[in-house]
Amino acid sequence: MRMKPVAGILLRQFYLLRGSPVRSLPMFAWVAIDIVVWGFITRYLNSMTAGRFNYVPSLLGAVLLWDFFTRIMQGVSTAFLEDVWSRNFLNLFATPLTISEYILGLVITSVATSMVGLAVMLVLATVVFGLSFLSLGALLVPFLLVLFGFGIALGILASALVLRLGPASEWLVWPLPALLSPFVGVFYPLATLPRWMQTVGHLLPPSYVFEGMRAALAGRSLAAGNLAVGAALAALDILLAAHFFARVFRFAVATGLLARYSAESAA
Amino acid sequence: MYDHPLIGDPHSVVLSVAGLCKSYSRVVAVEGVSFDVHRREVVGLLGPNGAGKTTTINMILGVLSPTAGSVRIGGIDLARERAHALASVNFSAVYASLPGNLTVTENLRFFGLVYGIPQLGRRVAELLRQFDLERLRDTKCGLLSSGEQTRVALAKALLNRPRLLLLDEPTASLDPAAAQTVRTRIRSLAVETVCGILWTSHNMYEVEEVCDRVLFLSHGRLLLEGDPRRLPREHGAATLEELFIRLASEPLAKPLESAG
Numbered sequence: 001m002r003m004k005p006v007a008g009i010l011l012r013q014f015y016l017l018r019g020s021p022v023r024s025l026p027m028f029a030w031v032a033i034d035i036v037v038w039g040f041i042t043r044y045l046n047s048m049t050a051g052r053f054n055y056v057p058s059l060l061g062a063v064l065l066w067d068f069f070t071r072i073m074q075g076v077s078t079a080f081l082e083d084v085w086s087r088n089f090l091n092l093f094a095t096p097l098t099i100s101e102y103i104l105g106l107v108i109t110s111v112a113t114s115m116v117g118l119a120v121m122l123v124l125a126t127v128v129f130g131l132s133f134l135s136l137g138a139l140l141v142p143f144l145l146v147l148f149g150f151g152i153a154l155g156i157l158a159s160a161l162v163l164r165l166g167p168a169s170e171w172l173v174w175p176l177p178a179l180l181s182p183f184v185g186v187f188y189p190l191a192t193l194p195r196w197m198q199t200v201g202h203l204l205p206p207s208y209v210f211e212g213m214r215a216a217l218a219g220r221s222l223a224a225g226n227l228a229v230g231a232a233l234a235a236l237d238i239l240l241a242a243h244f245f246a247r248v249f250r251f252a253v254a255t256g257l258l259a260r261y262s263a264e265s266a267a
Numbered sequence: 268m269y270d271h272p273l274i275g276d277p278h279s280v281v282l283s284v285a286g287l288c289k290s291y292s293r294v295v296a297v298e299g300v301s302f303d304v305h306r307r308e309v310v311g312l313l314g315p316n317g318a319g320k321t322t323t324i325n326m327i328l329g330v331l332s333p334t335a336g337s338v339r340i341g342g343i344d345l346a347r348e349r350a351h352a353l354a355s356v357n358f359s360a361v362y363a364s365l366p367g368n369l370t371v372t373e374n375l376r377f378f379g380l381v382y383g384i385p386q387l388g389r390r391v392a393e394l395l396r397q398f399d400l401e402r403l404r405d406t407k408c409g410l411l412s413s414g415e416q417t418r419v420a421l422a423k424a425l426l427n428r429p430r431l432l433l434l435d436e437p438t439a440s441l442d443p444a445a446a447q448t449v450r451t452r453i454r455s456l457a458v459e460t461v462c463g464i465l466w467t468s469h470n471m472y473e474v475e476e477v478c479d480r481v482l483f484l485s486h487g488r489l490l491l492e493g494d495p496r497r498l499p500r501e502h503g504a505a506t507l508e509e510l511f512i513r514l515a516s517e518p519l520a521k522p523l524e525s526a527g
Contacts (some may be wrong), residue, residue, distance in 0.1 A: 008380030012366075015373045086366035091423075094328035094358055095381045096350040254332045256291065259325045 001104070005097045009105025010112075013079050017113070027113050028120040031067045035121050038063040039129035057217045059187065060131050062210060064121050066186050069147040069206060070177040071117045075110025076155025077162070077173060084167050089261050093253075099246050106159070107152050114151075118144075139216055142227050143209045149234030150205040154180075156241035160248045167261070185210050205234040279305040280342075281355075281431045281463035282327065287336035289322050289487075296322045297487045300336070304431065304463040309454065311478035311495060312467045315515040319487040320467045324360070324433050327465070329353055341430050354382070357427055359420040360435035367409020371400055371419050374408055375426065382427040394422040398452075414445040421449070425456070432456070432464045438473060446470075450477050471495075471508040481507075483514055490514055 017024050042055040049055075083092055092102075125131035158173035165172070183197055184206040190198050201207040208230030215222045252258035282304040289297040297319040304310045312320050325331035327338050329349050338345040343352040365374045372391060379387040395401045398418040403411065408419055417437060424432060434453065438446035454477050457464050468474050474481060475495045483491035491498065491514065495507050504510035 002383055004383040005381045008377050011380060012369070012373075012377040015369055015377070020368075082366075086368060087364070088366050090328075090330060090360070090363040091365060091378070092381070093330050094353065094356070095378070096354040096383070097381050098350050250332075253330060256322075256325075256331055259331045 001098070001101055005095075005101045006105045006108065008097075009079075009102060010108050013082065013105075013109040013113075016082060027071075027116045031071060031117045031121050032124055034063055034067050035060070035124045035129070039125065042129065056129060056131050058214060060125055060129055061213060061217070062186050064125055064131070065143060065147060065209060065213065066177075066181070066206075067121060068114065068118050068144065069151045071114040072110055072148055072151025073154040073158065073177055074174075075113045076106045076152060077158040077170075079106045079109040080155075080159035081162065081170055084162060084170070084261075087261070089258055093258060099249055100242070103156060103242055103245060106155070110152065110155060111148075114148075137216075139212065139222065139227075142231065143213060146205050146209050146227070146230045146234050149231070149238055153234065153237035153241040156238070156245050160241070160245040163245070163252055164248045164257075180204060180206070183207070189214060203233070205230040205237065208233075279307075281306050281340065282465065283337075283339040283342075284323070284327065285337050285339075287323065287326060287338065288334045289319075289326060289331065290334050295487055297326070297333075300484070300487070300489050302482055302489065302492070304465055306430065306461045306463050307457050308480065309457045309464040309466055309478045311474045311481040312465055312484060313471075313474065313481050313511060314484035315511075318484040318515075320484055321360075321362075321435060322487075323484070324358070324435050324465070324467070327431075327433060328356065328358055354427065355430040356433065357382075357424040357429040357431075358433035358435070359417070359424040359437050360433075361417075361437070361439045362435070363420075364416060365408050365419060365423060367407060370405050370407050371395070371411075371422075372404045374419065375423060378423050379426050384426055390426065394425060397425075398422045413440040414442065417441060417445070417449060421452070428460065428462075430462050432462050434464060434466045436467055436469070438468065438470065446473065453477065471506065471511055475507055483511075485514055485517070 017027075038060050039056075042059045045055040045059070046053075083089060154176055158176055161173055162169050183193070183201040184204050185193070185201060186206075190201045190207055190211060193201060208226050212222050212227055212230075249258070252261075280303045284303070285301045287297055287300040288295075300319070300323060302310070312323065314320050322331065326333050327340075327345070329338075329345055329352070332346070338352075340352040341355050345352040365378075369377065372395070375391045375394060376387060379391060384390050395404055398421060400415075400418060400422060403415060403419075408416060411419065417440070421437065424434070437453070438449050441449060450473055453464065453466070456462065466474075466478060478495050481491075481493065481495045481498065482489055491502070493501065499505060499507050499510045502510055502513075504513060
């Protein structure tokens with residue numbers, strides 16, 4: 001893999017962000033609003049229970065981790081959609097750029113943009129609402145890594161779906177995180193769910209993060225094996241998503257979909 | 268017949284297309300097309316709308332895979348070594364404008380990195396100067412006139428000093444003066460560099476002026492090949508345009524359903 005083309009993909013996104021407030025603002029505005037809304041909800045809930053239970057770590061912490069995951073996913077798919085919106089596929093894919101270089105460029109872009117959102121969320125949640133992520137200790141690192149991995153996988157999958165189904169399908173992929181959220185127990189234990197939803201949840205890496213977070217906050221011991229399963233699933237999902245993207249790309253090249261992308265169909 | 272000085276020299280072939288076919292279920296777009304392009308040669312790919320010119324170009328660019336046949340660029344098989352083969356190709360087409368939300372310099376730097384150009388800053392400066400784009404370097408491409416956009420697209424097409432340059436109707440949206448400037452530039456490119464150029468156009472005047480050789484495509488098949496200045500006489504036509512019209516309206520012995 002050559003790093004110059006990867007740097008090219010990254011530089012292009014930097015140029016777009018630098019020159020466009022409508023692109024840079026959502027990197028932190030929506031997550032900040034989420035933290036503010038949920039911060040006040042947790043304050044209200046705390047006042048209702050007269051301090052018997054502190055909702056800040058469990059609710060606000062869950063919101064922060066979930067927002068981080070969705071930002072990662074959207075970071076990858078938005079970077080891909082920039083090429084859809086500017087009808088850049090012919091110019092881009094008639095170059096020596098390989099699919100792995102392209103995907104790595106999208107992933108690094110997403111990491112860079114998501115870190116901005118994460119920093120804003122952490123500052124707001126800590127300074128304004130007293131959330132102490134340090135209470136999670138070293139566990140925060142694997143939690144973020146698992147969510148990061150699955151966010152990357154879902155972003156690549158979303159990009160592959162848009163490539164396969166055409167530009168209008170972007171409206172199908174934006175709600176993907178919301179579709180998964182009931183299964184991964186962001187705000188409640190998986191045991192709350194019916195059996196079939198629990199089965200689906202166990203296949204999704206974020207479930208292990210949120211279960212682990214609740215266990216750690218409740219002072220229960222965390223089964224390291226569970227988190228390792230989550231990490232392994234996230235790594236597997238990245239490989240599967242990248243493989244799926246490569247298959248869709250080959251299909252698009254074989255059928256003429258790539259050359260006539262705006263038609264949304266090769267037929 | 269056509270007698271380019273490098274024809275017959277196998278080392279001078281920059282593009283070799285052999286038995287190229289593309290079909291979409293029951294529709295045949297390109298059928299058994301074979302030709303070579305040599306270095307310092309400008310080859311015109313002619314044909315009516317839907318003849319298969321753009322389909323052929325897309326297959327050479329690797330954005331459309333052929334149903335059968337092969338494309339070799341500088342001796343490298345595109346199907347087997349896509350990235351290696353495409354490193355020495357570039358293109359410009361009216362339907363593939365550069366991202367309008369990036370400036371001229373940003374576009375050149377972006378594509379320069381994607382092509383892995385060494386000393387990119389110097390190369391971009393050279394091209395800005397060569398195509399008289401210095402004044403527009405910080406202007407977003409979407410704000411440029413058609414002529415200016417064509418110059419930027421040509422600058423991008425030369426970033427990697429390609430051995431093979433594909434130009435799909437590069438003068439289609441230009442006024443006569445701008446088109447003449449572009450023709451002169453491209454003609455001099457073929458002379459000053461070692462690249463071969465495959466050029467499509469519906470303007471027979473410019474084809475005669477620019478091209479060393481033409482390939483006439485109709486219904487996805489290669490019908491004629493030769494020197495654009497001699498072909499009309501050899502086929503009993505007064506001009507290349509008359510020959511074009513006659514060939515375009517001739518039904519084939521074995522009609523195909525459609526072509527892309």
